[in-house]
Amino acid sequence: MNPDQPEESGPERPEERGAPVGRRVVLGTLGLGALGVLAAPPLQRGLESFLAGASEKDPTGLTGLLPNGGGFRYYSVASSVPHKDETNYRLTIDGLVDRPGTYTLADLRALPQTRIVRDVQCVTGWRVPGTPFEGVRLSHLLDAAGVRSSAGAIRFTCFDGVYMESLTLEQARRADVLVALRMQDKPLGHNHGGPVRLYVAPMYFYKSAKWLSGITVTEDVRPGYWENRGYDVDAWVGRSNGRDDEPTT
Numbered sequence: 724m725n726p727d728q729p730e731e732s733g734p735e736r737p738e739e740r741g742a743p744v745g746r747r748v749v750l751g752t753l754g755l756g757a758l759g760v761l762a763a764p765p766l767q768r769g770l771e772s773f774l775a776g777a778s779e780k781d782p783t784g785l786t787g788l789l790p791n792g793g794g795f796r797y798y799s800v801a802s803s804v805p806h807k808d809e810t811n812y813r814l815t816i817d818g819l820v821d822r823p824g825t826y827t828l829a830d831l832r833a834l835p836q837t838r839i840v841r842d843v844q845c846v847t848g849w850r851v852p853g854t855p856f857e858g859v860r861l862s863h864l865l866d867a868a869g870v871r872s873s874a875g876a877i878r879f880t881c882f883d884g885v886y887m888e889s890l891t892l893e894q895a896r897r898a899d900v901l902v903a904l905r906m907q908d909k910p911l912g913h914n915h916g917g918p919v920r921l922y923v924a925p926m927y928f929y930k931s932a933k934w935l936s937g938i939t940v941t942e943d944v945r946p947g948y949w950e951n952r953g954y955d956v957d958a959w960v961g962r963s964n965g966r967d968d969e970p971t972t
């Protein structure tokens with residue numbers, strides 16, 4: 724962990740770091756998790772930083788059975804996020820394009836799907852091995868929209884109303900950047916940013932904006948939510964943010 728980097732889970736609570744994980748603590752955590760992940764964000768953020776430490780030290784293996792199992796933490800910077808499904812989900816593409824448009828979930832499902840299996844790496848340190856993501860290549864949507872020659876970047880917006888991300892046009896056209904409809908071979912659940920999230924395989928997971936609702940083609944990159952708070956705009960795993968993680972691609 725790089726101490727210079729801000730943490731999406733908020734300030735570490737010292738008493739939750741390095742403390743031995745007793746049976747009572749683990750069982751108490753299980754109870755908290757059952758209350759629901761996004762219902763109480765401040766509590767959940769504390770819980771996440773606790774689990775980040777606990778899963779490395781847990782002598783019982785019980786943390787593997789927690790509701791965030793599989794190694795993922797659920798992150799949201801918004802205190803509540805509306806649920807969207809095939810009845811009301813829309814993805815818009817606009818900005819410097821010849822053919823702006825709107826996609827429903829059915830529209831996206833009808834396009835060619837690409838499946839990619841790579842490790843997921845969060846900049847706070849947790850990593851999840853070989854995770855399948857599946858969806859439409861972002862480059863396919865950009866080609867369909869007709870990107871104008873003045874364009875240089877893409878801005879992503881989210882229906883949580885808060886989160887933002889961006890990529891250069893060159894990064895966005897990579898074959899391993901998806902508008903993802905599935906994760907772990909299941910439809911993307913709400914907590915993982917469903918029904919549709921961005922998936923940027925070679926970059927730290929903060930690039931993979933959850934609850935994706937807008938793709939705007941722009942001239943220049945605009946720093947995203949976490950980038951305004953200190954993360955690198957070019958978020959290559961292993962060569963940014965002062966970290967030396969094994970690359971994911």
Ligand SMILES: Nc1nc2c(c(=O)[nH]1)N[C@H]1C(S)=C(S)[C@@H](COP(=O)(O)O)O[C@H]1N2
Binds near residue numbers: 731797914915932
């Ligand atoms: N809309 C939105 N997207 C987001 C975030 C967020 O808070 N809101 N957090 C980012 C960060 S820092 C990480 S590590 C991943 C977490 O994805 P997960 O909750 O599916 O594990 O989502 C990224 N995308």
Ligand SMILES: [Mo]
Binds near residue numbers: 731845846847928929
């Ligand atoms: Mo993250």
